[in-house]
Amino acid sequence: MEDRPISLTLRIVAGIMLLFLLAPVLIVVPISFSADTYMAFPPSGWSVKWYVAIFQDPKMINAFWVSLALAVLTTVLSLAIGLPAAYVLVRLRPRGSEAMASFFTAPLLLPSIVLGLALLVVFATFGLLGTFQGFLAAHLVITLPYAVRVLSTALSTLPRAVEEAATTLGAPPLSVFFRVTLPMMRNAIVATSALAFLVSFDEVVLSLFMSGPRISTLPVEMYHHVENEADPMVAAISVLLIVLTFAVVVVVDRTAGLSRTFVK
Amino acid sequence: MTAIAPTLEAAPARRVKIPLAVILLIPITLINLIGFVAPVINLLSFSFREVQATGAMTGGSSIASWVAIVTDPFYIELLVNSILTSLLIVVLTLVCSFPIALLLHRTTGFARTVLLFVVITPLLTSAVVRTYGWIALLLDGGVINSLLSLAGLPTLKLIFNSTGVVIGLTEILMPYMILSLLAGFRRLDPRVEEAALTLGANPFQTFWRIIVPLTLPGVALGSLLCFVLAVSSFITPKLLGGGRVFLLATEIYDQAMVTLNWPLASTLAIMILIVFGGALFLYLRALRAIA
Numbered sequence: 001m002e003d004r005p006i007s008l009t010l011r012i013v014a015g016i017m018l019l020f021l022l023a024p025v026l027i028v029v030p031i032s033f034s035a036d037t038y039m040a041f042p043p044s045g046w047s048v049k050w051y052v053a054i055f056q057d058p059k060m061i062n063a064f065w066v067s068l069a070l071a072v073l074t075t076v077l078s079l080a081i082g083l084p085a086a087y088v089l090v091r092l093r094p095r096g097s098e099a100m101a102s103f104f105t106a107p108l109l110l111p112s113i114v115l116g117l118a119l120l121v122v123f124a125t126f127g128l129l130g131t132f133q134g135f136l137a138a139h140l141v142i143t144l145p146y147a148v149r150v151l152s153t154a155l156s157t158l159p160r161a162v163e164e165a166a167t168t169l170g171a172p173p174l175s176v177f178f179r180v181t182l183p184m185m186r187n188a189i190v191a192t193s194a195l196a197f198l199v200s201f202d203e204v205v206l207s208l209f210m211s212g213p214r215i216s217t218l219p220v221e222m223y224h225h226v227e228n229e230a231d232p233m234v235a236a237i238s239v240l241l242i243v244l245t246f247a248v249v250v251v252v253d254r255t256a257g258l259s260r261t262f263v264k
Numbered sequence: 265m266t267a268i269a270p271t272l273e274a275a276p277a278r279r280v281k282i283p284l285a286v287i288l289l290i291p292i293t294l295i296n297l298i299g300f301v302a303p304v305i306n307l308l309s310f311s312f313r314e315v316q317a318t319g320a321m322t323g324g325s326s327i328a329s330w331v332a333i334v335t336d337p338f339y340i341e342l343l344v345n346s347i348l349t350s351l352l353i354v355v356l357t358l359v360c361s362f363p364i365a366l367l368l369h370r371t372t373g374f375a376r377t378v379l380l381f382v383v384i385t386p387l388l389t390s391a392v393v394r395t396y397g398w399i400a401l402l403l404d405g406g407v408i409n410s411l412l413s414l415a416g417l418p419t420l421k422l423i424f425n426s427t428g429v430v431i432g433l434t435e436i437l438m439p440y441m442i443l444s445l446l447a448g449f450r451r452l453d454p455r456v457e458e459a460a461l462t463l464g465a466n467p468f469q470t471f472w473r474i475i476v477p478l479t480l481p482g483v484a485l486g487s488l489l490c491f492v493l494a495v496s497s498f499i500t501p502k503l504l505g506g507g508r509v510f511l512l513a514t515e516i517y518d519q520a521m522v523t524l525n526w527p528l529a530s531t532l533a534i535m536i537l538i539v540f541g542g543a544l545f546l547y548l549r550a551l552r553a554i555a
Contacts (some may be wrong), residue, residue: 006367006371007332007467008372009467013363014364017360017363018364020362021382021383021386021433021435021439023387023397023401024396024397024400025386025394026397027397027398027401028397028400028406031400038326039399039403039405039406041405041407041410042410070283081291081295082292084289084290084291084292085291086290087288088284088288092288094285103296104292104296105294105302107299110300111495111496111512111536111540112496113498113533113536114304114307114516114533115303116528117307117516117520117533118304119299120520120526121306121310121526122302122303122306132504137295138299140295141295141296141299141300144292145298146479148292155546188523191500198388202388202389202390205499208521209520209521219390222396223392223503227397227503228505230400232401234396236394238396238397241389241467243390245385245390246381248382248388248389249385253380258381260381262380262387263427263443263446263447
């Protein structure tokens, strides 16, 4: 497509809107380096004391480890469960594949406040509230749809010829999958892992419903902290989370492609 | 929404081995049944449970929760207020997102990648982080008011009221709108615009009579998505509303976690799903009208 000159009006208007879009993400950077004890702008001085404060807050540190363990385990299970599902939907294509694909991605249609409440009520009955298993089950419900989607899309664009050649040459199906299909899906697997990790690590609504007095995640602790006071410590954590998010976006861009993953 | 359905390209079907397919699908089906289907059905039955004034359930059934939300003026206002606020947010999100989507559509190469980064990084950034950013901007002693008073202007009350909630949610939903619009812009052929300009239309006419009508399906999809997300969002209204803005989603959380009236919370949650049904119905009708 030939580039059409973009009018100055559009550049200016879009520029202002982009600034609006980035404002809350950008503003936390100067605030996180504030030397003040409360939120003030511009800060009266600069320091890294709020970054140090994170590590001296046992609640935040505990919550961080819970979130990390949860995100890692959620990612591994999303791949272990999502990959076979994607393989069935794209390669085996049993009757009703389309309907099943919709069914597996349906949890994303439900607003997280409704899903959170629904899980709260059920998990309370089984004593899963405030447990690691409860968090894990809730997070899997919302990471699996992403995993199935990204993996199915990748699998459907893989050339069949290589797998067929391996089969013709006598490789058993399982060895074709592990030695041909899986290596070719490396990029999609990396992208899925990055997304599943981030979705789990950032999840706050479901986690608020699941958390108990003994266990909670980093976003939940941040939410409670902001609810009570707006000191610059949350800004420091926010900067670290934004760096993590940016890294995930870079990984997805380099592997599955941003346009293919997010623009449908 | 519909955008998350995996693309199943028509591949020549291999002979289907049903048992293998069934085995491979067992884990995901179990997760979906336990973590999605059963809880939602249970929610529906919960909305008909009987509760005492203390919030304890008696085990009997009752339509009290449903009667409460259709007769109590507080809940009627809550519903109307949620819908109107969400509609306002959708309109503002659309106005703010359209120029960015149009710019993205017309950009290619490296500049496009940079723009996609700028749109997708906020999308994936936690709602708590972005809402905190808005608190820093909107607070009485925050960035905007500090700059206003430095300029000698009167300060504004921008937070802990619906103004703050509308500003914050508009920004938070923009990436969803931009990506929906971008998907819809595929219909926009630059040659059609050029033809209009060549035939003497000014840029203003070209925008309103060519670009806008052709992009309406994307607008409809983005509006549906953002409306649904606005009605059900809870972190941002809770933190930016400071407990003074009452919306459906914040009330569900309060009933579930503070008042512990789960039947009423369930009824309100189903109310949200009914509102969604209505929005989806209007979307499908709008789509038929503009197709």
